[in-house]
Amino acid sequence: MKRQIIIFGIFSILIVFAQPAMADRQGFVRTVVIDPGHGGRDPGALGAQSKEKDIVLAIALKLGGYIESNFDDVKVIYTRTTDEFVELHRRAQIANENKADLFISIHCNSAANRRAFGAETFVMGLHRSQENLEVARKENAAILYEDNYLETYGGYDPNSPEANIIFSMYQNIYLNQSLTMASLLQDQFRDRAGRHDRGVKQAGFLILYNITMPGILVEAGFLSNPQEEKYLMSEMGQAHIASAIFRAFRDYKNYQDNLVAQQLENNGSIYAKSARHGSGVSISEDNTGLASKTKDGPIISFRVQFATTSQERAVDDPVFKDLQGVGFYFHEGLYKYTLGNESTVESAGQIQQKLHARGFNDAFIVAFKDNERIPLADAIKLIEQQAHNP
Ligand SMILES: [Zn+2]
Structure with missing residues (x-):
């Protein structure tokens, strides 16, 4: 019986949230949506002295500022710019409605082991370790702050061990682009920001599940680690993280824009050769x-x-x-x-x-x-x- 409910849930989610796969965005990078996680009544991860929602907002605003002052041809859209609660499905909707070309969700981690530290970047996919699943489960739990989350997310309950079944049906048509951005970002975290590189990972994040464009979810560091919390709370630390994401964005945009320009040149149409969905x-x-x-x-x-x-x-x-x-x-x-x-x-x-x-x-x-x-x-x-x- 329980399984039936879950299966029903899967279809509801697909109906409510799945956007048509042909919404092809193999285009120039012109619109980026920056998503500072949590906000308002949802503080996110808690450090000894800080809340995730405040740190990720500061990083997000810095990042958006860097992009706006360096690229005239890029529109920056935020899912929130103040300490407000924004429902998770609404965040995805903002990105989808604005036909964003890239989605960047910014978060901070916490772990029972206070020694855990470093930065990691997730793309949507099936987790390969319990640890990755745990990160997704924690971030997905943001919907528990919403009034009708069971209804809104088709019965999806982040606390149910079976909840992740829906993600196994997921076809990530933007996987390559998302992986490109994620790996460019980890390079920057490691080489430019001097962060411990925890790598590019995959797990089932509701927010990434519901967007219809390449997207990443950044875990910038651990608020449970006293040193890293201090770094993430500092103006300098936030600027480093934002600038690492900015540099990765710049490289990704160059790469993607060149690719599209090349395809236009070769084919007359960028869609002619785009067979990756069928x-x-x-x-x-x-x-x-x-x-x-x-x-x-x-x-x-x-x-x-x-x-x-x-x-x-x-x-x-x-x-x-x-x-x-x-x-x-x-x-x-x-x-x-x-x-x-x-x-x-x-x-x-x-x-x-x-x-x-x-x-x-x-x-x-x-x-x-x-x-x-x-x-x-x-x-x-x-x-x-x-x-x-x-
Ligand atoms: Zn978070």
């Missing part, structure tokens, strides 16, 4: 060698890694479920199996989605420079540079 996307077995060398530059390629073993397996091993064109590389003592060899991260994203559909839920994109594994963000930057100096 079920018609197929794993192209003849992709090998697609990654091409531009004049004098290194060869940058993207593959989708879906399995790792300590012992080599034949590519026709049953574990590969009859996938064609499986390749592997040896890295850090392990055999890592991949599909595709693509010149763009988008094209690799299509293969990744197909692999997810085949049950390889953990498949993710890896990048190579002249066949050496490199960080994804580095590869994207190199491609961008090559685009500038053809």
